Amino acid sequence: MQKFLFLFITTMGLATASASTVDTVAIYSPSMQKTIKCVIIKPNHYDDSTTRYPVAYLLHGYSGSYASWVETAPNLKEYADDHQMILVCPDGGYNSWYFDSPINPERKYETHVSKEVVSYVDDHYRTIPDRNHRAITGLSMGGHGAFYLGLRHPDIFGAIGSTSGGVDITPFKTNWEISEQIGDTINHKDNWKNMTIINMIDKYPTDDLSIIFDCGTDDFFYKVNKALHKKMLDMHIPHDYIERPGEHNGEYWKNSIEYQLLFFKNFFARNPDEK
Template sequence: MRIKAFLVCWIFVLAVALNAQVAKTNDFFLESKLMGRRIPYRVIFPSDYQTSEKRYPVIYLLHGLSGNYKNWTEKTKLTKYATEYNFLIITVEGENGWYSDSKTKPNSLYESYIIQELIPEIDKKFRTITDRNHRVIAGLSMGGYGAIKFGLKYPEKFVLVGSFSGALAATSIKEGTTLEWITKTIYDAFGPEGSESRKENDIFQIVRSLSDEQVKKLPFIYLDCGTEDFLFKDNQDFMKLLVEKRIKHEYRQKPGAHTWDYWENQIQEFLRLAKKFIEKPIL
Protein backbone atom coordinates (compact mmCIF):
# COMPACT_ATOMS: atom_id res chain seq x y z
CA MET A 1 0.00 0.00 0.00
CA ARG A 2 2.84 2.38 0.87
CA ILE A 3 4.56 1.62 -2.44
CA LYS A 4 1.36 2.38 -4.33
CA ALA A 5 0.88 5.67 -2.47
CA PHE A 6 4.52 6.60 -3.13
CA LEU A 7 4.12 5.91 -6.86
CA VAL A 8 0.95 8.01 -7.05
CA CYS A 9 2.72 10.93 -5.33
CA TRP A 10 5.78 10.58 -7.54
CA ILE A 11 3.68 10.58 -10.70
CA PHE A 12 1.80 13.67 -9.48
CA VAL A 13 5.02 15.57 -8.73
CA LEU A 14 6.48 14.60 -12.11
CA ALA A 15 3.33 15.75 -13.91
CA VAL A 16 3.40 19.11 -12.13
CA ALA A 17 7.10 19.57 -12.96
CA LEU A 18 6.59 18.73 -16.62
CA ASN A 19 3.55 20.99 -16.85
CA ALA A 20 5.54 23.89 -15.40
CA GLN A 21 8.08 23.53 -18.20
CA VAL A 22 5.50 23.78 -21.00
CA ALA A 23 4.93 27.15 -22.64
CA LYS A 24 1.30 28.25 -22.37
CA THR A 25 -0.74 29.74 -25.22
CA ASN A 26 -3.79 32.00 -25.11
CA ASP A 27 -5.79 33.86 -27.72
CA PHE A 28 -6.72 37.52 -27.34
CA PHE A 29 -8.57 40.14 -29.37
CA LEU A 30 -7.64 43.75 -30.03
CA GLU A 31 -10.45 46.20 -30.78
CA SER A 32 -8.82 48.00 -33.68
CA LYS A 33 -9.89 51.62 -33.99
CA LEU A 34 -8.03 51.88 -37.28
CA MET A 35 -9.95 49.02 -38.90
CA GLY A 36 -13.15 49.20 -36.89
CA ARG A 37 -13.18 45.53 -35.92
CA ARG A 38 -11.76 42.95 -33.53
CA ILE A 39 -8.47 41.35 -34.60
CA PRO A 40 -7.24 38.15 -32.93
CA TYR A 41 -3.71 37.29 -31.92
CA ARG A 42 -2.12 34.41 -30.04
CA VAL A 43 0.42 34.67 -27.22
CA ILE A 44 2.91 31.96 -26.30
CA PHE A 45 4.01 32.68 -22.76
CA PRO A 46 7.40 31.73 -21.31
CA SER A 47 7.09 28.71 -19.03
CA ASP A 48 7.80 30.82 -15.93
CA TYR A 49 5.60 33.81 -16.86
CA GLN A 50 2.94 33.06 -14.23
CA THR A 51 5.42 32.40 -11.43
CA SER A 52 7.76 35.36 -11.87
CA GLU A 53 7.64 39.13 -12.12
CA LYS A 54 10.25 39.31 -14.88
CA ARG A 55 9.87 41.22 -18.10
CA TYR A 56 10.49 39.43 -21.38
CA PRO A 57 11.72 40.07 -24.93
CA VAL A 58 9.06 39.79 -27.64
CA ILE A 59 9.07 37.98 -30.97
CA TYR A 60 6.29 38.71 -33.46
CA LEU A 61 5.61 36.00 -36.06
CA LEU A 62 3.69 36.68 -39.27
CA HIS A 63 1.85 34.03 -41.29
CA GLY A 64 1.74 33.57 -45.05
CA LEU A 65 -0.91 34.19 -47.71
CA SER A 66 -4.17 32.25 -47.12
CA GLY A 67 -2.97 31.53 -43.58
CA ASN A 68 -3.93 32.89 -40.18
CA TYR A 69 -2.53 33.68 -36.74
CA LYS A 70 -2.96 30.07 -35.57
CA ASN A 71 -0.69 28.56 -38.24
CA TRP A 72 2.60 28.84 -36.38
CA THR A 73 1.37 26.84 -33.39
CA GLU A 74 -0.84 24.39 -35.32
CA LYS A 75 1.54 23.52 -38.16
CA THR A 76 4.85 23.52 -36.25
CA LYS A 77 6.01 22.52 -32.78
CA LEU A 78 6.59 26.19 -31.92
CA THR A 79 5.02 25.86 -28.46
CA LYS A 80 7.47 23.08 -27.64
CA TYR A 81 10.46 25.01 -28.98
CA ALA A 82 9.41 28.10 -27.02
CA THR A 83 10.03 26.29 -23.72
CA GLU A 84 13.77 26.61 -24.38
CA TYR A 85 13.63 30.41 -24.51
CA ASN A 86 12.41 33.25 -22.32
CA PHE A 87 10.50 34.99 -25.09
CA LEU A 88 6.96 36.24 -25.26
CA ILE A 89 5.93 35.11 -28.76
CA ILE A 90 3.02 36.80 -30.54
CA THR A 91 1.51 35.15 -33.61
CA VAL A 92 -0.16 37.92 -35.57
CA GLU A 93 -3.29 37.94 -37.75
CA GLY A 94 -2.73 39.53 -41.15
CA GLU A 95 -5.43 37.90 -43.31
CA ASN A 96 -4.41 38.29 -46.97
CA GLY A 97 -3.48 41.94 -46.50
CA TRP A 98 0.26 41.72 -47.18
CA TYR A 99 0.92 43.52 -43.87
CA SER A 100 0.19 46.77 -45.66
CA ASP A 101 -2.37 49.56 -45.60
CA SER A 102 -4.75 48.67 -48.42
CA LYS A 103 -5.47 51.28 -51.05
CA THR A 104 -8.84 49.70 -51.86
CA LYS A 105 -10.13 48.26 -48.54
CA PRO A 106 -10.41 50.76 -45.65
CA ASN A 107 -10.80 47.96 -43.09
CA SER A 108 -7.51 46.32 -44.10
CA LEU A 109 -4.77 48.51 -42.64
CA TYR A 110 -2.43 45.87 -41.29
CA GLU A 111 0.77 47.90 -41.42
CA SER A 112 -0.62 50.70 -39.27
CA TYR A 113 -2.47 48.20 -37.07
CA ILE A 114 0.70 46.30 -36.17
CA ILE A 115 2.91 49.35 -35.66
CA GLN A 116 0.41 51.74 -34.06
CA GLU A 117 -1.95 49.40 -32.21
CA LEU A 118 -0.67 45.86 -31.71
CA ILE A 119 2.87 46.57 -30.48
CA PRO A 120 1.69 49.21 -27.97
CA GLU A 121 -1.09 46.84 -26.85
CA ILE A 122 1.38 44.01 -26.20
CA ASP A 123 3.75 46.28 -24.30
CA LYS A 124 0.90 47.62 -22.17
CA LYS A 125 -0.92 44.35 -21.50
CA PHE A 126 2.02 42.02 -20.85
CA ARG A 127 5.34 42.21 -19.03
CA THR A 128 7.57 42.99 -21.98
CA ILE A 129 10.93 44.69 -22.29
CA THR A 130 9.81 47.60 -24.42
CA ASP A 131 13.03 48.80 -26.03
CA ARG A 132 14.15 48.04 -29.57
CA ASN A 133 16.92 45.66 -28.48
CA HIS A 134 14.36 43.23 -27.11
CA ARG A 135 11.87 43.20 -29.99
CA VAL A 136 12.09 40.91 -33.04
CA ILE A 137 9.77 40.28 -36.00
CA ALA A 138 9.81 37.50 -38.59
CA GLY A 139 7.49 35.70 -40.97
CA LEU A 140 7.11 33.18 -43.75
CA SER A 141 6.26 33.90 -47.40
CA MET A 142 3.90 36.93 -47.30
CA GLY A 143 4.93 37.31 -43.66
CA GLY A 144 8.59 37.37 -44.67
CA TYR A 145 7.84 40.31 -46.94
CA GLY A 146 5.98 42.04 -44.11
CA ALA A 147 8.73 41.52 -41.55
CA ILE A 148 11.46 42.84 -43.85
CA LYS A 149 9.36 45.84 -44.81
CA PHE A 150 8.73 46.70 -41.17
CA GLY A 151 12.45 46.47 -40.45
CA LEU A 152 13.24 48.83 -43.32
CA LYS A 153 10.50 51.35 -42.56
CA TYR A 154 10.57 51.24 -38.76
CA PRO A 155 14.19 50.46 -37.81
CA GLU A 156 13.71 52.04 -34.40
CA LYS A 157 11.26 49.26 -33.48
CA PHE A 158 13.29 46.07 -34.05
CA VAL A 159 16.77 44.71 -33.40
CA LEU A 160 16.31 41.73 -35.75
CA VAL A 161 13.94 40.96 -38.62
CA GLY A 162 13.63 37.62 -40.38
CA SER A 163 12.17 36.17 -43.55
CA PHE A 164 11.61 32.49 -44.31
CA SER A 165 10.92 31.88 -48.02
CA GLY A 166 9.81 35.49 -48.28
CA ALA A 167 7.60 36.76 -51.10
CA LEU A 168 9.98 39.70 -51.32
CA ALA A 169 9.07 40.84 -54.84
CA ALA A 170 5.31 40.81 -54.25
CA THR A 171 4.75 44.35 -55.49
CA SER A 172 6.28 43.43 -58.86
CA ILE A 173 3.85 40.58 -59.57
CA LYS A 174 1.86 41.36 -62.70
CA GLU A 175 -1.64 40.32 -63.62
CA GLY A 176 -1.72 37.03 -65.49
CA THR A 177 1.62 35.79 -64.13
CA THR A 178 0.20 33.88 -61.17
CA LEU A 179 -3.15 32.64 -59.83
CA GLU A 180 -5.96 35.18 -60.18
CA TRP A 181 -6.86 35.16 -56.47
CA ILE A 182 -3.25 35.98 -55.58
CA THR A 183 -3.07 38.93 -57.97
CA LYS A 184 -6.34 40.19 -56.48
CA THR A 185 -4.82 40.25 -52.98
CA ILE A 186 -1.85 42.16 -54.37
CA TYR A 187 -4.10 44.66 -56.14
CA ASP A 188 -6.19 45.10 -52.99
CA ALA A 189 -3.08 45.72 -50.88
CA PHE A 190 -0.90 47.76 -53.21
CA GLY A 191 -3.14 49.17 -55.92
CA PRO A 192 -2.65 48.86 -59.70
CA GLU A 193 0.62 48.08 -61.45
CA GLY A 194 2.89 51.11 -61.75
CA SER A 195 1.09 53.06 -59.03
CA GLU A 196 2.85 55.12 -56.38
CA SER A 197 1.55 52.80 -53.69
CA ARG A 198 3.27 49.86 -55.37
CA LYS A 199 6.55 51.77 -55.39
CA GLU A 200 6.14 52.80 -51.75
CA ASN A 201 5.74 49.16 -50.72
CA ASP A 202 8.45 47.72 -52.97
CA ILE A 203 11.18 46.63 -50.56
CA PHE A 204 13.77 46.48 -53.36
CA GLN A 205 13.05 50.16 -54.08
CA ILE A 206 13.13 51.01 -50.38
CA VAL A 207 16.58 49.43 -49.98
CA ARG A 208 17.95 51.18 -53.08
CA SER A 209 16.79 54.55 -51.74
CA LEU A 210 18.50 54.22 -48.35
CA SER A 211 21.33 56.60 -47.52
CA ASP A 212 24.48 55.40 -45.77
CA GLU A 213 23.21 56.93 -42.52
CA GLN A 214 19.88 55.12 -42.83
CA VAL A 215 21.66 51.84 -43.51
CA LYS A 216 23.56 52.19 -40.22
CA LYS A 217 20.29 52.37 -38.28
CA LEU A 218 18.72 49.23 -39.76
CA PRO A 219 18.05 46.10 -37.72
CA PHE A 220 19.99 42.98 -38.62
CA ILE A 221 18.27 41.13 -41.46
CA TYR A 222 17.96 37.35 -41.62
CA LEU A 223 16.92 35.61 -44.86
CA ASP A 224 16.54 31.97 -45.75
CA CYS A 225 14.96 30.11 -48.64
CA GLY A 226 14.85 26.55 -49.94
CA THR A 227 16.66 25.88 -53.19
CA GLU A 228 13.53 24.22 -54.63
CA ASP A 229 11.27 27.11 -53.64
CA PHE A 230 9.58 29.06 -56.45
CA LEU A 231 10.67 32.24 -54.61
CA PHE A 232 14.33 31.22 -54.50
CA LYS A 233 15.52 33.65 -57.20
CA ASP A 234 13.74 36.62 -55.61
CA ASN A 235 15.45 35.84 -52.30
CA GLN A 236 18.85 35.57 -53.98
CA ASP A 237 18.28 38.87 -55.77
CA PHE A 238 17.36 40.59 -52.51
CA MET A 239 20.42 39.15 -50.77
CA LYS A 240 22.63 40.53 -53.56
CA LEU A 241 21.05 43.95 -53.08
CA LEU A 242 21.80 43.82 -49.35
CA VAL A 243 25.42 43.00 -50.16
CA GLU A 244 25.58 45.88 -52.64
CA LYS A 245 24.21 48.32 -50.05
CA ARG A 246 26.46 46.87 -47.32
CA ILE A 247 23.51 46.08 -45.09
CA LYS A 248 24.28 43.68 -42.25
CA HIS A 249 22.50 40.41 -42.81
CA GLU A 250 22.69 36.64 -42.79
CA TYR A 251 21.51 34.60 -45.76
CA ARG A 252 20.97 30.86 -45.74
CA GLN A 253 19.86 28.49 -48.46
CA LYS A 254 19.37 24.77 -48.17
CA PRO A 255 17.42 22.02 -49.93
CA GLY A 256 13.72 22.58 -49.44
CA ALA A 257 10.51 23.93 -50.95
CA HIS A 258 7.67 26.25 -49.93
CA THR A 259 6.45 23.87 -47.24
CA TRP A 260 5.85 23.58 -43.52
CA ASP A 261 8.53 20.89 -43.31
CA TYR A 262 11.05 23.53 -44.34
CA TRP A 263 9.66 26.22 -42.00
CA GLU A 264 9.55 23.76 -39.10
CA ASN A 265 13.32 23.54 -39.28
CA GLN A 266 13.96 27.22 -39.96
CA ILE A 267 11.91 28.56 -37.06
CA GLN A 268 14.20 26.59 -34.75
CA GLU A 269 17.25 28.16 -36.38
CA PHE A 270 15.74 31.61 -36.08
CA LEU A 271 14.87 31.24 -32.40
CA ARG A 272 18.49 30.36 -31.69
CA LEU A 273 19.65 33.42 -33.62
CA ALA A 274 17.12 35.65 -31.85
CA LYS A 275 18.42 34.48 -28.48
CA LYS A 276 21.95 35.56 -29.43
CA PHE A 277 20.77 38.99 -30.59
CA ILE A 278 18.64 39.64 -27.57
CA GLU A 279 21.46 38.67 -25.21
CA LYS A 280 24.01 40.73 -27.13
CA PRO A 281 22.94 42.56 -30.30
CA ILE A 282 25.40 41.89 -33.14
CA LEU A 283 25.19 45.33 -34.72
Protein backbone atom coordinates in the same frame (compact mmCIF):
# COMPACT_ATOMS: atom_id res chain seq x y z
CA MET B 1 6.41 1.17 -6.12
CA GLN B 2 4.29 3.74 -4.26
CA LYS B 3 7.36 5.97 -3.80
CA PHE B 4 8.15 5.75 -7.51
CA LEU B 5 4.53 6.57 -8.45
CA PHE B 6 4.54 9.58 -6.10
CA LEU B 7 7.78 10.89 -7.64
CA PHE B 8 6.43 10.35 -11.16
CA ILE B 9 3.19 12.21 -10.44
CA THR B 10 5.06 15.03 -8.68
CA THR B 11 7.49 15.39 -11.57
CA MET B 12 4.69 15.44 -14.12
CA GLY B 13 2.86 18.05 -12.09
CA LEU B 14 5.91 20.29 -11.98
CA ALA B 15 6.46 19.89 -15.72
CA THR B 16 2.85 20.83 -16.41
CA ALA B 17 3.01 23.81 -14.09
CA SER B 18 6.11 25.17 -15.78
CA ALA B 19 5.07 24.59 -19.39
CA SER B 20 4.48 27.43 -21.82
CA THR B 21 0.92 28.69 -22.21
CA VAL B 22 -0.93 29.83 -25.30
CA ASP B 23 -3.38 32.73 -25.11
CA THR B 24 -5.79 33.66 -27.88
CA VAL B 25 -6.76 37.29 -27.39
CA ALA B 26 -9.04 39.72 -29.20
CA ILE B 27 -7.40 43.07 -29.96
CA TYR B 28 -9.54 46.01 -30.97
CA SER B 29 -8.18 47.89 -33.97
CA PRO B 30 -9.11 51.58 -33.87
CA SER B 31 -7.64 52.05 -37.34
CA MET B 32 -9.96 49.41 -38.85
CA GLN B 33 -12.73 49.64 -36.25
CA LYS B 34 -12.96 45.92 -35.62
CA THR B 35 -11.65 43.27 -33.25
CA ILE B 36 -8.90 41.00 -34.53
CA LYS B 37 -7.60 37.82 -32.89
CA CYS B 38 -3.99 37.12 -31.98
CA VAL B 39 -2.08 34.19 -30.47
CA ILE B 40 0.41 34.92 -27.68
CA ILE B 41 2.74 32.20 -26.37
CA LYS B 42 4.19 32.80 -22.91
CA PRO B 43 7.30 30.89 -21.76
CA ASN B 44 7.29 28.61 -18.75
CA HIS B 45 7.44 30.29 -15.35
CA TYR B 46 5.84 33.43 -16.79
CA ASP B 47 2.88 33.20 -14.40
CA ASP B 48 4.98 32.55 -11.31
CA SER B 49 7.67 35.20 -11.76
CA THR B 50 8.11 38.95 -12.23
CA THR B 51 10.55 38.59 -15.10
CA ARG B 52 10.17 40.74 -18.20
CA TYR B 53 10.66 39.06 -21.57
CA PRO B 54 11.75 39.94 -25.12
CA VAL B 55 9.18 39.40 -27.84
CA ALA B 56 9.32 37.88 -31.33
CA TYR B 57 6.43 38.58 -33.70
CA LEU B 58 5.60 35.89 -36.28
CA LEU B 59 3.54 36.86 -39.34
CA HIS B 60 1.53 34.29 -41.28
CA GLY B 61 1.34 33.89 -45.04
CA TYR B 62 -1.29 34.44 -47.70
CA SER B 63 -4.68 32.85 -46.85
CA GLY B 64 -3.49 32.20 -43.29
CA SER B 65 -4.55 33.56 -39.92
CA TYR B 66 -3.39 34.17 -36.36
CA ALA B 67 -3.54 30.40 -35.78
CA SER B 68 -1.39 29.39 -38.75
CA TRP B 69 2.04 29.49 -37.09
CA VAL B 70 0.99 27.29 -34.16
CA GLU B 71 -0.53 24.80 -36.59
CA THR B 72 2.56 24.83 -38.83
CA ALA B 73 5.15 24.68 -36.04
CA PRO B 74 3.73 23.17 -32.83
CA ASN B 75 7.25 23.28 -31.37
CA LEU B 76 6.89 27.05 -30.94
CA LYS B 77 5.84 26.40 -27.35
CA GLU B 78 9.12 24.60 -26.70
CA TYR B 79 11.09 27.41 -28.35
CA ALA B 80 9.36 29.97 -26.13
CA ASP B 81 10.59 27.96 -23.14
CA ASP B 82 14.07 27.26 -24.50
CA HIS B 83 14.74 30.88 -25.44
CA GLN B 84 12.68 32.54 -22.69
CA MET B 85 10.81 34.85 -25.01
CA ILE B 86 7.19 35.70 -25.72
CA LEU B 87 5.99 34.76 -29.21
CA VAL B 88 3.18 36.77 -30.79
CA CYS B 89 1.23 35.67 -33.87
CA PRO B 90 -0.98 38.51 -35.16
CA ASP B 91 -3.67 38.17 -37.81
CA GLY B 92 -2.77 39.93 -41.04
CA GLY B 93 -5.95 39.18 -42.93
CA TYR B 94 -6.35 36.78 -45.82
CA ASN B 95 -4.29 38.81 -48.30
CA SER B 96 -3.25 42.13 -46.74
CA TRP B 97 0.48 41.79 -47.40
CA TYR B 98 0.70 43.83 -44.17
CA PHE B 99 0.19 47.13 -45.99
CA ASP B 100 -1.78 50.14 -44.97
CA SER B 101 -3.48 50.01 -48.34
CA PRO B 102 -3.05 53.25 -50.31
CA ILE B 103 -6.24 52.47 -52.26
CA ASN B 104 -8.48 50.99 -49.55
CA PRO B 105 -8.59 53.03 -46.31
CA GLU B 106 -10.37 50.18 -44.52
CA ARG B 107 -7.27 47.95 -44.66
CA LYS B 108 -4.55 49.12 -42.31
CA TYR B 109 -2.59 46.05 -41.31
CA GLU B 110 0.72 47.90 -41.09
CA THR B 111 -0.78 50.10 -38.38
CA HIS B 112 -2.50 47.17 -36.74
CA VAL B 113 0.58 44.99 -36.34
CA SER B 114 3.29 47.60 -35.77
CA LYS B 115 1.27 49.88 -33.49
CA GLU B 116 -1.92 48.32 -32.15
CA VAL B 117 -0.71 44.77 -31.52
CA VAL B 118 2.65 45.91 -30.13
CA SER B 119 0.91 48.37 -27.78
CA TYR B 120 -1.54 45.70 -26.62
CA VAL B 121 1.21 43.18 -25.92
CA ASP B 122 3.33 45.72 -24.02
CA ASP B 123 0.30 46.86 -22.01
CA HIS B 124 -0.97 43.39 -21.09
CA TYR B 125 2.21 41.30 -20.78
CA ARG B 126 5.53 41.68 -19.00
CA THR B 127 7.64 42.59 -22.01
CA ILE B 128 10.87 44.53 -22.29
CA PRO B 129 9.25 47.32 -24.30
CA ASP B 130 12.02 48.55 -26.56
CA ARG B 131 13.38 47.84 -30.05
CA ASN B 132 16.37 45.94 -28.69
CA HIS B 133 14.00 43.31 -27.32
CA ARG B 134 11.57 43.09 -30.25
CA ALA B 135 12.01 41.03 -33.40
CA ILE B 136 9.69 40.32 -36.30
CA THR B 137 9.69 37.60 -38.95
CA GLY B 138 7.21 35.75 -41.09
CA LEU B 139 6.65 33.24 -43.85
CA SER B 140 5.82 33.99 -47.50
CA MET B 141 3.47 37.02 -47.43
CA GLY B 142 4.50 37.36 -43.80
CA GLY B 143 8.17 37.42 -44.78
CA HIS B 144 7.44 40.39 -46.98
CA GLY B 145 5.42 41.88 -44.11
CA ALA B 146 8.17 41.43 -41.54
CA PHE B 147 10.75 43.18 -43.74
CA TYR B 148 8.23 45.87 -44.70
CA LEU B 149 7.31 46.68 -41.11
CA GLY B 150 10.85 46.29 -39.83
CA LEU B 151 12.32 48.64 -42.42
CA ARG B 152 9.60 51.23 -41.92
CA HIS B 153 9.60 51.02 -38.12
CA PRO B 154 13.18 50.53 -36.92
CA ASP B 155 12.23 52.39 -33.75
CA ILE B 156 9.92 49.48 -32.89
CA PHE B 157 11.78 46.39 -34.18
CA GLY B 158 15.52 45.88 -33.78
CA ALA B 159 15.74 42.54 -35.62
CA ILE B 160 13.88 41.38 -38.71
CA GLY B 161 13.61 38.11 -40.58
CA SER B 162 11.85 36.31 -43.39
CA THR B 163 11.42 32.69 -44.41
CA SER B 164 10.39 31.98 -48.02
CA GLY B 165 9.41 35.62 -48.20
CA GLY B 166 7.94 37.52 -51.11
CA VAL B 167 10.77 40.05 -50.91
CA ASP B 168 10.18 41.26 -54.47
CA ILE B 169 6.54 41.39 -55.53
CA THR B 170 7.14 42.91 -58.96
CA PRO B 171 7.49 39.57 -60.81
CA PHE B 172 4.12 38.47 -59.38
CA LYS B 173 1.79 41.21 -60.61
CA THR B 174 -1.24 38.94 -61.07
CA ASN B 175 -0.77 36.78 -57.98
CA TRP B 176 -2.36 36.68 -54.53
CA GLU B 177 -4.56 39.78 -55.02
CA ILE B 178 -1.62 42.11 -54.36
CA SER B 179 -3.21 44.62 -56.75
CA GLU B 180 -6.25 44.78 -54.47
CA GLN B 181 -3.98 46.21 -51.78
CA ILE B 182 -1.74 48.62 -53.72
CA GLY B 183 -3.51 49.13 -57.05
CA ASP B 184 -2.86 47.99 -60.59
CA THR B 185 0.55 48.22 -62.22
CA ILE B 186 -0.46 50.96 -64.67
CA ASN B 187 -2.24 53.59 -62.61
CA HIS B 188 -0.34 52.79 -59.43
CA LYS B 189 3.04 51.71 -60.80
CA ASP B 190 4.91 53.77 -58.19
CA ASN B 191 3.34 51.65 -55.44
CA TRP B 192 4.73 48.50 -57.04
CA LYS B 193 8.13 50.15 -57.29
CA ASN B 194 8.30 51.69 -53.82
CA MET B 195 6.45 49.12 -51.70
CA THR B 196 8.54 46.05 -52.51
CA ILE B 197 11.39 45.02 -50.24
CA ILE B 198 14.19 44.76 -52.78
CA ASN B 199 13.68 48.44 -53.68
CA MET B 200 13.01 49.62 -50.13
CA ILE B 201 16.49 48.44 -49.10
CA ASP B 202 17.84 51.46 -51.02
CA LYS B 203 15.76 53.97 -49.07
CA TYR B 204 15.50 52.81 -45.47
CA PRO B 205 18.36 52.73 -42.96
CA THR B 206 19.59 49.24 -42.10
CA ASP B 207 22.70 50.08 -40.06
CA ASP B 208 21.00 49.40 -36.76
CA LEU B 209 18.97 46.33 -37.77
CA SER B 210 19.89 42.67 -37.29
CA ILE B 211 18.65 40.82 -40.37
CA ILE B 212 18.15 37.16 -41.21
CA PHE B 213 16.31 35.56 -44.13
CA ASP B 214 16.26 32.22 -45.87
CA CYS B 215 14.55 30.35 -48.68
CA GLY B 216 14.37 26.85 -50.06
CA THR B 217 16.10 26.21 -53.38
CA ASP B 218 12.90 24.69 -54.83
CA ASP B 219 10.72 27.60 -53.74
CA PHE B 220 9.11 29.92 -56.31
CA PHE B 221 10.47 32.83 -54.22
CA TYR B 222 14.02 31.48 -54.33
CA LYS B 223 15.24 33.74 -57.15
CA VAL B 224 13.97 36.95 -55.53
CA ASN B 225 15.51 36.01 -52.19
CA LYS B 226 18.84 35.25 -53.82
CA ALA B 227 18.63 38.58 -55.67
CA LEU B 228 17.97 40.43 -52.41
CA HIS B 229 20.94 38.69 -50.81
CA LYS B 230 23.20 39.74 -53.70
CA LYS B 231 21.97 43.32 -53.56
CA MET B 232 22.57 43.51 -49.81
CA LEU B 233 26.10 42.14 -50.32
CA ASP B 234 26.74 44.76 -53.00
CA MET B 235 25.46 47.46 -50.63
CA HIS B 236 27.52 46.07 -47.73
CA ILE B 237 24.41 45.57 -45.58
CA PRO B 238 25.19 43.06 -42.79
CA HIS B 239 22.79 40.13 -42.75
CA ASP B 240 22.51 36.37 -42.38
CA TYR B 241 21.23 34.59 -45.47
CA ILE B 242 20.55 30.86 -45.68
CA GLU B 243 19.46 28.73 -48.59
CA ARG B 244 18.81 25.04 -48.23
CA PRO B 245 16.88 22.32 -50.06
CA GLY B 246 13.17 22.88 -49.58
CA GLU B 247 9.89 23.98 -51.07
CA HIS B 248 7.25 26.56 -50.17
CA ASN B 249 5.57 24.49 -47.48
CA GLY B 250 5.07 23.88 -43.79
CA GLU B 251 7.85 21.34 -43.52
CA TYR B 252 10.36 23.98 -44.61
CA TRP B 253 8.95 26.72 -42.33
CA LYS B 254 8.83 24.45 -39.32
CA ASN B 255 12.54 23.82 -39.78
CA SER B 256 13.42 27.42 -40.59
CA ILE B 257 11.76 29.09 -37.61
CA GLU B 258 13.93 27.14 -35.16
CA TYR B 259 17.06 28.83 -36.52
CA GLN B 260 15.48 32.26 -36.82
CA LEU B 261 14.37 32.23 -33.19
CA LEU B 262 17.90 31.25 -32.16
CA PHE B 263 19.18 34.24 -34.17
CA PHE B 264 16.73 36.48 -32.29
CA LYS B 265 17.73 34.98 -28.95
CA ASN B 266 21.34 35.92 -29.66
CA PHE B 267 20.25 39.41 -30.70
CA PHE B 268 18.36 39.87 -27.44
CA ALA B 269 21.32 38.56 -25.45
CA ARG B 270 23.56 41.24 -26.94
CA ASN B 271 21.17 43.86 -25.58
CA PRO B 272 20.60 43.10 -21.89
CA ASP B 273 17.68 44.77 -20.16
CA GLU B 274 18.98 47.81 -18.35
CA LYS B 275 15.84 48.37 -16.29
